[in-house]
Amino acid sequence: MKKNKDFDPKIITLSIASNSCYLKLIRSIILQSAMVMRFSEKICKDITLAVDEAVSNIIKHSYNCTEDKEIVIEIVMADNRIEFNIRDFGRKVDPETIKSRELDDVKPGGLGVFFIKKIMDEVVYDISSKDGTLLKMIKYLPNK
Numbered sequence: 001m002k003k004n005k006d007f008d009p010k011i012i013t014l015s016i017a018s019n020s021c022y023l024k025l026i027r028s029i030i031l032q033s034a035m036v037m038r039f040s041e042k043i044c045k046d047i048t049l050a051v052d053e054a055v056s057n058i059i060k061h062s063y064n065c066t067e068d069k070e071i072v073i074e075i076v077m078a079d080n081r082i083e084f085n086i087r088d089f090g091r092k093v094d095p096e097t098i099k100s101r102e103l104d105d106v107k108p109g110g111l112g113v114f115f116i117k118k119i120m121d122e123v124v125y126d127i128s129s130k131d132g133t134l135l136k137m138i139k140y141l142p143n144k
Helices: 020-036 041-062 113-118
Strands: 013-019 070-077 082-087 122-126 136-138
Touching: 013 020, 020 041, 020 070, 020 082, 041 070, 041 082, 041 113, 041 136
Parallel strands: none
Antiparallel strands: 013 070, 070 082, 082 136, 122 136
């Protein structure tokens, strides 16, 4: 096997199919990555929820539950933060239209975006590429 000269030991890259059966695997990798960064157990679980919601939204809204499309998740473990770059190649999203439902509207579902924005310190939707969306989510370590 040939050595990759661009290899960065602080970056994990996952390429998965848009099938919800892989969400459990993704949650496990995200949780363990956050634990390696030494976030508290609660924050690790919150980060895992935010990424799970983001990937679930891609499967549902960008790929209309089609199970054979690609989702790329890049996990960057920097000194003071963990960053998730989640890329899809499906239907573009207008960041201005991304909203969660009202909290007083009690019913199941529709709060994923609320949780993502509440949990993560930075959330950016980049639609500049020809296809799909790049979602960047950052969580900073406390006291760094």
